Amino acid sequence: MHVLVLGGTAEARRLAELLAARLPEARVTTSLAGRVAAPRTPPGELRVGGFGGAGGLADWLRAHAVDAVVDATHPFAGTITGHAARAAALTGVPLLVLRRPGWRPVAGDDWHEAGSLAEAAALLPGLGGRVFLTTGRMDLAAFADAPDDLWFLVRSVEPPEPPYPARTETLLDRGPFTLDGERDVLARHRIDVLVTKDSGGAATAPKLTAAREAGLPVVVVRRPPVPDGVAVVADPEAALRWLTGG
Known part of the structure; x- marks a missing residue:
């Protein structure tokens, strides 16, 4: 075979x-x-x-x-x-x-579903100003024209290539991620909104728990x-x- x-x-x-x-x-x-x-x-x-x-x-x-x-x-x-x-x-x-x-929301989650990355980008101005963007380095173009008052922390395995938002800081890291580590990222960078794809699995799920604990809105892009x-x-x-x- x-x-x-x-x-x-x-x-x-x-x-x-x-x-x-x-x-x-x-x-x-x-x-x-x-x-x-x-x-x-x-x-x-x-x-x-x-x-x-x-x-x-x-x-x-x-x-x-x-x-x-x-x-x-x-x-x-x-x-x-x-x-x-x-x-x-x-x-x-x-x-x-x-x-x-896929992931499913639980009590205490503040999820905002989006049908595409462009739709996720359009939701951000009403949700927060310091964005933890965990959609991967290949999908940043959808956020490249974000308003100037939005700041992005982009996490990816390798450095992203343009186009990406003007106000961007890159965090190079590879999962699996721990809950304590995700809590630290949110606190250290003063994150007030998380953007993620509905990738599912346990390796990157702790960010959802950390966001729930912190009372942060989460934009979830449907698969x-x-x-x-x-x-x-x-x-x-x-x-x-x-x-x-x-």
Whole structure:
């Protein structure tokens, strides 16, 4: 069996580890987009870079005799998920989407949902002036034209590239993050509003707890939907069962 894992997440690495341990005879190729200079590499084979759209991915599946595809990309990697669904339809190769569950508000949360990054940016002037922006370095253009009285703390793994807001300070860090650490970030930078994507998972969730404790509003960008008709599971163990039929 040759499994292609569209990766870049902790879930993708975990699935590759499970396959290596429990299905050692399988060939596993993990594909990364190449946006991080020093990614955490999983077991098995590794390829880096795009496929050239749905057609290019379909050609790759045929050329490498892939038996199954697991899309374990970030919940907001909507483009590659769409390409994977189209390539699966073109080739007949089974496709599974592995998506960690999204976050849900609890008592005490002050959440403001946005359907896009542009909508999130438009909400900010009425919510606060010192913004903790945790949407990643690739999505800052939506906030580049923010009013001059807004100040942004941008956290990302690698330095962001323009365009980004004029009044920006960068915090280079990689999760998982601790609750004490998030409390310190909010207090030290006098943050009064948090912006995040609904990425789900535990690695970056402590910022939501810290914001709740501090009584801060949180702008939450909704994740894009999974294409119709595609099977979805919530964890690597379920993906393994789908791959092995058990």
